[in-house]
Amino acid sequence: MSQPPPDRTDFIHSEEFLSGLMKRQLKLSISCASAFLILLFGLPLMNYLAPGFMAQRVGGFTLTWLILGVLFFPYVWIIAKWFIVRSMALENAEVKTAADGNKRSS
Amino acid sequence: MNIDPWILAFSAVTVLVTIIMGFRSAKSSKSASDFFVAGRSVSVGWNASAISGEYLSAASFMGIAGMVMLSGYDALWYPVCYACGYLFLLLFIAGPLRRFGAYTIPDFAEGRFDSPVFRKIAVCFVLFIGFFYTMPQMKGAGTTLAYIFPGLPYWVGVAVVGAVITLNVALGGMKGITLVQAVQYWIKMFAISVPIFVLLSVYGGYGKNLSLNKSSADSPPAIVQTVDPANTTRTERLALPEKAPKDEAWIAPFGPLTTKAAKASGLSAEEARPLSLLYTVSLIVALVCGTAGLPHILVRFYTNPDGVAAKKTTMWVMILIGVFYVFPPIFGVLGRNFLPELYDATGSKGPDKVVLELPILIRQKYGILGSILSGITCAGAFAAFMSTFSGLLVSMTSALAHDVYGRMLRPGASAEDRMRMFKWCAILVGGVSVALGAMVEPLEINFMVGQAFAIAAASYFPLLFMSVWWRGMTMKGAATGMLTGGLCALGSATIVNASTLALDKGPMGKLFAGFGGINEFWVAHPLLRILAEQPAIWSVPLSIGLMIVVSKATRKSIPSDVRMKMLVLHAPEALGLKQEYIQEHQGAGH
Numbered sequence: 001m002s003q004p005p006p007d008r009t010d011f012i013h014s015e016e017f018l019s020g021l022m023k024r025q026l027k028l029s030i031s032c033a034s035a036f037l038i039l040l041f042g043l044p045l046m047n048y049l050a051p052g053f054m055a056q057r058v059g060g061f062t063l064t065w066l067i068l069g070v071l072f073f074p075y076v077w078i079i080a081k082w083f084i085v086r087s088m089a090l091e092n093a094e095v096k097t098a099a100d101g102n103k104r105s106s
Numbered sequence: 107m108n109i110d111p112w113i114l115a116f117s118a119v120t121v122l123v124t125i126i127m128g129f130r131s132a133k134s135s136k137s138a139s140d141f142f143v144a145g146r147s148v149s150v151g152w153n154a155s156a157i158s159g160e161y162l163s164a165a166s167f168m169g170i171a172g173m174v175m176l177s178g179y180d181a182l183w184y185p186v187c188y189a190c191g192y193l194f195l196l197l198f199i200a201g202p203l204r205r206f207g208a209y210t211i212p213d214f215a216e217g218r219f220d221s222p223v224f225r226k227i228a229v230c231f232v233l234f235i236g237f238f239y240t241m242p243q244m245k246g247a248g249t250t251l252a253y254i255f256p257g258l259p260y261w262v263g264v265a266v267v268g269a270v271i272t273l274n275v276a277l278g279g280m281k282g283i284t285l286v287q288a289v290q291y292w293i294k295m296f297a298i299s300v301p302i303f304v305l306l307s308v309y310g311g312y313g314k315n316l317s318l319n320k321s322s323a324d325s326p327p328a329i330v331q332t333v334d335p336a337n338t339t340r341t342e343r344l345a346l347p348e349k350a351p352k353d354e355a356w357i358a359p360f361g362p363l364t365t366k367a368a369k370a371s372g373l374s375a376e377e378a379r380p381l382s383l384l385y386t387v388s389l390i391v392a393l394v395c396g397t398a399g400l401p402h403i404l405v406r407f408y409t410n411p412d413g414v415a416a417k418k419t420t421m422w423v424m425i426l427i428g429v430f431y432v433f434p435p436i437f438g439v440l441g442r443n444f445l446p447e448l449y450d451a452t453g454s455k456g457p458d459k460v461v462l463e464l465p466i467l468i469r470q471k472y473g474i475l476g477s478i479l480s481g482i483t484c485a486g487a488f489a490a491f492m493s494t495f496s497g498l499l500v501s502m503t504s505a506l507a508h509d510v511y512g513r514m515l516r517p518g519a520s521a522e523d524r525m526r527m528f529k530w531c532a533i534l535v536g537g538v539s540v541a542l543g544a545m546v547e548p549l550e551i552n553f554m555v556g557q558a559f560a561i562a563a564a565s566y567f568p569l570l571f572m573s574v575w576w577r578g579m580t581m582k583g584a585a586t587g588m589l590t591g592g593l594c595a596l597g598s599a600t601i602v603n604a605s606t607l608a609l610d611k612g613p614m615g616k617l618f619a620g621f622g623g624i625n626e627f628w629v630a631h632p633l634l635r636i637l638a639e640q641p642a643i644w645s646v647p648l649s650i651g652l653m654i655v656v657s658k659a660t661r662k663s664i665p666s667d668v669r670m671k672m673l674v675l676h677a678p679e680a681l682g683l684k685q686e687y688i689q690e691h692q693g694a695g696h
Contacts, residue, residue, distance in 0.1 A: 012673070012677070012681060012683070013669075013670075013673070015669070017677075018669060018672055018673055018676070018677075021673075021676050021677060022575070022672065022676050025676060026575060029197040032193075032197050033193075033194070033197050033198075036190070036193055036194075040190070040390060040394070041387065041390070044359065044383060044386045044387060044390070045383075047359035047360065048359075048360070048379065048383050051323070051358065051359070052323050054359070055321045055322065055323035055357075056323060057317065057321075058313075059313040060311065060312070060313025060314045060315075060316050060317035061312075061313045061316055061317075062316070062321055062323075062357060062358070064179070064359060065179060065182070065316060065357070068179070068182045068183070069182050069185075069186075069432070069435055070432060072186050072190065073186075073189060073190075073428035073429070073431065073432065074428075076189070076190045076193050076424065076428065077421075077424060077425060077428065079193060080192075080193055080196055080420070080421050080424050081421065083196065083197060084196075084417050084418065084421055087201070087417065088414060088417070091414075091678040091680075092678075094677065094678050094681075095680045095681060098677075098678075098681055
């Protein structure tokens with residue numbers, strides 16, 4: 001990869017800061033996405049592998065209908081809320097890291 | 107046939123309020139920036155309502171209920187993925203995109219790769235996806251008007267609604283639209299939930315109505331329903347016509363929707379199951395990735411004041427639309443039990459109108475209340491297709507006026523010229539949408555929207571996802587992947603629609619008769635039919651794969667300031683890197 005010569009030498013513009021930043025963000029996003037994908041692809045797989053179990057009645061619904069038609073939504077809200085709280089905390093921490101890093105490098 | 111005055115009144119009020127609000131706020135939008143992205147000063151609550159209002163289209167309001175009635179369990183994936191796709195947007199795309207700052211996705215495409223050529227390629231997909239998305243909205247319009255005015259030809263409804271909205275957008279712009287969209291969300295929410303609460307109190311709960319459909323796992327005694335004389339609610343449903351799917355297939359996964367192709371080829375139930383699973387997974391990929399790549403939704407993220415607000419907005423959008431999406435399937439379940447005659451009809455008289463017609467049933471018992479509730483759902487349907495069509499019209503018109511005219515044809519055009527062009531482009535796009543919409547009466551509303559999502563999933567989603575998270579991406583890689591994946595999805599959706607229209611018994615069947623031969627091919631190759639009907643499972647990996655391979659091969663052309671771009675995309679806005687980036691670019695003569 002051809003990188004331009006860094007025109008600024010402070011910590012914020014360093015490779016170290018950027019790769020750390022992206023790695024932490026991606027890690028958070030992927031962990032939240034996994035929680036979502038497990039249910040998203042797990043449900044059709046359960047329907048496929050254990051149709052009798054998923055067809056049992058829960059208050060008139062079949063179990064799989066109850067999960068997909070109703071319970072899926074709150075599950076996703078919880079993931080979203082968790083992500084937002086964590087990512088805002090992450091941003092604040094990054095601002096602090098950047099400030100500390102700049103102090104060190106100057 | 108006579109016209110129900112209540113239904114007419116509610117619908118007319120919705121249309122009038124929409125138009126008046128559009129005109130009023132048009133006065134307050136002055137600059138070109140106001141016109142395109144609402145001056146970027148919309149609060150979280152308003153913006154979340156506006157995004158939800160724009161998103162909840164005719165497919166959500168009418169199409170889901172129709173599809174659940176027709177196909178049962180499998181159709182539930184649509185509302186769930188429409189709502190939950192937003193999570194993907196939130197996790198991977200919303201924050202970085204907002205930090206980067208640009209009016210539209212083509213702006214992002216150009217800025218990320220410093221390539222005006224790429225902008226031109228990216229603009230095409232705003233139009234491709236947009237037109238695919240307007241077709242079902244137009245069907246919603248035609249269906250609703252044909253319901254309100256019995257006997258009115260389908261295409262007249264399409265033309266009238268298309269003309270009204272086009273005029274509104276040409277005069278209002280997006281500033282007007284934000285307010286209108288936000289109000290329309292609440293109209294839709296009210297219109298879908300209130301009739302449901304009344305209907306459920308009359309006909310028994312959601313679960314109870316579902317239990318009237320026995321599944322193969324139910325033991326025989328459990329399904330015997332008794333009529334309790336002390337309880338006035340009905341516990342027995344009407345007899346299903348011949349064309350309706352059987353209970354066991356309807357209520358269980360891998361039912362009529364996902365096994366259609368395999369059944370047409372005469373495969374046994376056991377042989378069809380893996381194909382159904384494939385269909386389901388591909389549908390999920392299309393809807394979840396497609397949500398994260400819808401141009402008319404993404405443009406609204408730029409109307410947030412900062413990245414934190416963009417995230418909060420997404421959270422609220424997920425809650426607002428998630429609550430909404432619990433309701434439409436209930437209409438489908440009740441429709442199956444109490445309006446089974448819709449199974450025998452097709453086009454604008456078929457299950458797609460169950461939301462409009464169902465509340466009428468309680469007229470026998472509560473008289474006028476039935477008409478009022480049906481009027482409310484009609485008003486909601488108007489809000490649905492009007493808001494989505496306006497939003498699409500704005501983003502397609504912006505693409506034409508802002509990108510094609512303002513940047514390609516006449517880069518030196520004055521702001522006044524651009525504003526005038528915006529109006530002409532709106533009329534052009536509106537006209538094409540009406541023409542396309544008039545052709546699709548035989549297709550299901552919800553199915554067509556799913557196709558628009560599949561195209562977005564194979565074009566914009568890989569572009570945004572990879573450009574945000576992978577530094578090694580080059581313009582050539584991005585363009586190759588987006589074009590190939592997107593056009594493959596577009597092509598297969600078009601072929602499937604043409605072959606379905608060829609089967610129609612009405613005028614469209616004659617128009618598309620030349621495509622009838624494809625149906626014989628589908629019968630011989632059920633797997634290919636499924637892959638063409640739900641292309642996301644191969645087109646999304648194809649697009650991403652090409653992006654990686656071509657980018658690696660052209661790694662010399664990685665933008666020289668890619669590290670700075672990545673910093674702008676990912677670093678917290680408090681660090682002020684965006685301003686620095688803009689200054690550097692201006693200094694460098696950009």
